[in-house]
Amino acid sequence: MSSQSHDNLRVGVEPAGFDRDLSKEVAVEDDIVSLPPPPLKDGGxxxxxxxxxxxxxxxxxxxxxxxxxxxxxxxxxxxxxxxxxxxxxxxxxxxxxxxxxxxxxxxxxxxxxxxxxxxxxxxxxxxxxxxxxxxxxxxxxxxxxxxxxxxxxxxxxxxxxxxxxxxxxxxxxxxxxxxxxxxxxxxxxxxxxxxxxxxxxxxxxxxxxxxxxxxxxxxxxxxxxxxxxxxxxxxISSGTTRKLFDRAALKDVGFWFYTGANFFIFTGYLVPFFYIPSYAQLSLGASRALALYSVVIAQGSSVVGRMIFATLALHIGVMIPWVMCASVSAILCLAWIGIKTKAAFCGFCALYGFFSGALIPLPPSIFPVVCPDPKVLGTRLGMAQAIGATASLIGSPIAGALVGDNGQHYIGLQLFSGLVMLIGTAFQIFLWINLVKKRNCKVSV
Incomplete structure (x- = not known):
């Protein structure tokens, strides 16, 4: 695959309801058709x-x-x-x-x-x-x-x-x-x-x-x-009514790998952000100030992580940073079980924020490769996001139900968040293989 087509796989976030302007090229039945760049000014x-x-x-x-x-x-x-x-x-x-x-x-x-x-x-x-x-x-x-x-x-x-x-x-x-x-x-x-x-x-x-x-x-x-x-x-819709559901997506294996990865990752993603303050105060005996500032530590490091991994994705493709961030985040949730000191807990918050922060902007960046047809890109991304939103809805309540009756035993919550994110990482790898083998993408994607 040409270096030009490889660049097409490193695109920005494409939201639902937005038709991507294919400024470089699109894949049509495993062939690459070059398109001229649009005349619009970039930025300003x-x-x-x-x-x-x-x-x-x-x-x-x-x-x-x-x-x-x-x-x-x-x-x-x-x-x-x-x-x-x-x-x-x-x-x-x-x-x-x-x-x-x-x-x-x-x-x-x-x-x-x-x-x-x-x-x-x-x-x-x-x-x-x-x-x-x-x-x-x-x-x-x-x-x-x-x-x-x-x-x-x-x-x-x-x-x-x-x-x-x-x-x-x-x-x-x-x-x-x-x-x-x-x-x-x-x-x-x-x-x-x-x-x-x-x-x-x-x-x-x-x-x-x-x-x-x-x-x-x-x-x-x-x-x-x-x-x-x-x-x-x-x-700019030219009177075209946009579909909210594309039945053909249900037969697309790549769509289900992408959706499965997002679903399981987001089932566990918000759990630490919701529970690290109460964990610090109730389980580690930290002051309320330290418990609340643990969220600040995680959020601050996520700013750095978002920018670093977004920049990395522009140079080596989206899949490698995405898999790296999800797998390390999952491992950190499991490592959270062994944290017994306040210093180690602060380190966990910083590392989890750094690696998990990029899990928000990176997934939509790979979706134009999963769905190269711009006519249904927004519809399918909206469908995938709806399923991912359901994961965000149920993840933290399930994790909260696993906390001990006295609010001090979090091992069930920690295992749950780590394991479901590992399942999401497995779906990422299946998606990666699907893109490389079925759609003639380079390994880095």
Whole structure:
């Protein structure tokens, strides 16, 4: 396979609902057809301002979700102490599930030119959910506000944000989307620090309201960056109705290997982020401050990991970094069983954040190779994401149910997260073999 075709396998994240502009080439029945590059300018000031705006959106959309570990710890020890860890984790997993699965609808709506309405509506719903959370005192109120309301609001913003940036970049698309995705760990860090610094002095209600003010302010700052003078938010669908389901994908072995890998990896991926604060405080006897800052350590190292592995993928292909990150993350979850000291625990948090951070941006980067037909690319990626979202929904509650009755025995949770991620790694290897043998891809892919 030519070096030119090899470069085509190192593409940026392609969101659901976005038709990839094949600027280099596409595979048609195992043959490679070269296409001329599009005349569109790659980037520019307007495009980079949108990168900053989407960074701020992801700061809230994923940042607040990644900070759920501090809420899990607080709910277990204070506000919802009568509920089990599994019951509490449903709040965070429901929000993350809706965040991803709503992309099946928001992607096509973006293509039909409804981005402005979704941007304002999603931001308003997310902020409303946070402020209503500050008034919540019982389980059903919290799951309605933090789980459903914020999940729906953030879900409307996630995929359209990725699609907006993707429309403005070709060669630098992976870099642009990598920078956008870094908004997630930055948001997680800021929201975690705010929670830790304010919870004792002002209480839960006002701590959450301050978070709501931060979310409102960052959304207001993002609006002009995303919309002012922008020409890439309109309808480019040419009246074509986008399918939400492609039956032919069910007969594609590569699609099922990709989907299986994502499903099992994401079943275990969020478990450490949700439970490391409560593990540090209840099992290691760490202070609440150290327990909460363990999330900051993991999020901070994930910023470095995302950028390093995204850059590595541009040079050696996506599969090698993806398999490496998933397998090492799984091994770290199993090694977590043997951690007995606070210093070793901090090291685990840093390493897990570093290797697991790239598991978000890397999978969609390989999908155009799994599905080389641009006509169904968005549809099939949306289908795969919906299944992966289900894994995020059930993973942490299952892990929480495996925690001992006194909340101090986490070996079941640690084994579960590590083993399911190892199963996901096996599916990655099957996918790798399928791409190399069936689709004439190079070994690095």
């Amino acid at each position: 000031l307007r495009a980079w301002l949108q990168v900053v705006g989407c960074f701020l959106v992801f700061f809230n959309v994923w940042g607040f979700t990644f900070a759920f570990g501090v809420f899990q710890n607080y709910y277990e020890t204070h506000l919802l102490s009568s509920s089990t860890p599994s019951e509490i984790s449903w709040i965070g997993t429901l929000a993350s599930y809706l965040l991803i699965v709503i992309g099946i609808i928001s992607g096509p709506l973006f293509d039909l030119g409804h981005y402005r309405i979704m941007l304002f509506g999603g931001a308003a719903m997310s902020c409303f959910g946070i402020f209503m959370l500050s008034l919540s005192k019982v389980y059903y109120q919290i799951i309605l506000t933090q789980g459903i309301c914020t999940g729906l609001g953030c879900g409307v913003l996630f995929i359209p944000g990725m699609a907006l940036v993707s429309r403005s970049f070709n060669a630098r698309r992976a870099v642009a989307l990598g920078l956008v995705s870094c908004g997630a760990p930055f948001g997680g860090i800021i929201y975690t620090i705010v929670f830790e610094q304010l919870i004792d002095s002002v209480g839960f209600a006002w701590t959450v309201r301050v978070m709501g003010f931060i979310m409102t302010g960052t959304f207001l700052a993002a609006f002009p960056l995303l919309l002012w003078g922008a020409s890439n938010t309109g309808d």
